[in-house]
Amino acid sequence: MGTLLQSSPSAFGTDAKRPEPAPPAVAGVTGSGPDDFGATRTDGTAFKGDVMSLNTAPASRMAAAAPPQGEGWKLSGATKLPPTGYTIKFYDQKSVDWLGRYVKASAADLRRVTNLSVTVDTTPVGWDYVRPKGEVVIGVLKGPCVPPSGGNTGWKVVRDGSGTANLSCGFYASSVPSTVTSGHAYIDSEFFTADGKPSASRGETYTRNHISHELGHTLSLDHANRSATPGDCVKGSDSGQQPVMCTPAYAYQDKRAGTYVQQFDMQGLRHLAKGGGAALPPQGRVTGLAGKCLDVKGGKTVNGTQIQLWTVPK
Numbered sequence: 001m002g003t004l005l006q007s008s009p010s011a012f013g014t015d016a017k018r019p020e021p022a023p024p025a026v027a028g029v030t031g032s033g034p035d036d037f038g039a040t041r042t043d044g045t046a047f048k049g050d051v052m053s054l055n056t057a058p059a060s061r062m063a064a065a066a067p068p069q070g071e072g073w074k075l076s077g078a079t080k081l082p083p084t085g086y087t088i089k090f091y092d093q094k095s096v097d098w099l100g101r102y103v104k105a106s107a108a109d110l111r112r113v114t115n116l117s118v119t120v121d122t123t124p125v126g127w128d129y130v131r132p133k134g135e136v137v138i139g140v141l142k143g144p145c146v147p148p149s150g151g152n153t154g155w156k157v158v159r160d161g162s163g164t165a166n167l168s169c170g171f172y173a174s175s176v177p178s179t180v181t182s183g184h185a186y187i188d189s190e191f192f193t194a195d196g197k198p199s200a201s202r203g204e205t206y207t208r209n210h211i212s213h214e215l216g217h218t219l220s221l222d223h224a225n226r227s228a229t230p231g232d233c234v235k236g237s238d239s240g241q242q243p244v245m246c247t248p249a250y251a252y253q254d255k256r257a258g259t260y261v262q263q264f265d266m267q268g269l270r271h272l273a274k275g276g277g278a279a280l281p282p283q284g285r286v287t288g289l290a291g292k293c294l295d296v297k298g299g300k301t302v303n304g305t306q307i308q309l310w311t312v313p314k
């Protein structure tokens with residue numbers, strides 16, 4: 001028998017009545033600049049000195065077939081998350097201190113959405129860490145991301161601050177065909193104050209969405225933009241929000257900031273989790289305390305379904 005896991009009023013779109021703050025005027029995590037994501041075929045990409053070179057694209061990226069996508073979501077290559085889930089780790093203590101609470105919040109949301117084990121381990125692994133399968137590693141650095149001159153292959157991550165200003169980046173590895181086997185992300189410290197608080201121009205809402213956005217890239221989520229125009233993304237019907245994976249990152253601009261947008265990002269994450277064999281509860285129906293299901297009004301279960309309720313496996 002199931003019980004309600006998520007039943008807060010916000011899940012039902014009541015925040016739509018609130019005045020919605022405008023997205024912060026940000027030149028862009030990515031914006032009109034370079035993309036902020038890529039992929040490799042191997043898991044153990046590591047720093048050699050101050051530089052990590054990401055040279056090989058996974059076979060899935062080179063496949064002729066376009067990766068799956070839907071309204072407001074798009075995969076960048078791999079189509080499956082490992083059914084065993086994954087653990088998110090941090091490079092150093094500063095990364096734990098600055099990013100920890102955002103990463104934990106994103107991980108909790110990823111657990112909710114995918115039904116997979118997504119754990120957070122706050123013991124720093126060190127910058128020389130060789131990442132194994134089943135892990136996502138994240139760190140904060142000044143100017144860490146060096147995009148390739150063209151395409152998404154040939155990224156570098158640097159530790160000497162010489163990367164593109166105001167650019168964070170996230171990558172997934174696919175050492176098993178079609179599967180996200182590990183990932184890593186680098187958050188530009190320029191988005192924070194010297195003592196690790198969100199900078200005044202970004203703020204808390206932006207920062208939550210920013211971390212969820214980069215973690216989305218570590219799971220093979222692509223940008224959800226409809227065109228090359230920055231911010232040109234579909235808008236949701238429950239409060240006008242755009243996908244977390246829109247660039248620049250808009251997402252929820254209210255207390256739900258940092259959670260994956262139900263109509264959009266969540267659909268991509270569910271596709272990835274299902275691809276790996278995860279058992280996901282159906283959407284668009286309520287499992288009440290008596291175990292009875294209530295259909296969503298109008299039977300809408302595909303796009304625009306506004307009620308998201310989960311049954312808890314015992």
Ligand SMILES: [Zn+2]
Nearest residue numbers: 030036037247
């Ligand atoms: Zn991005």
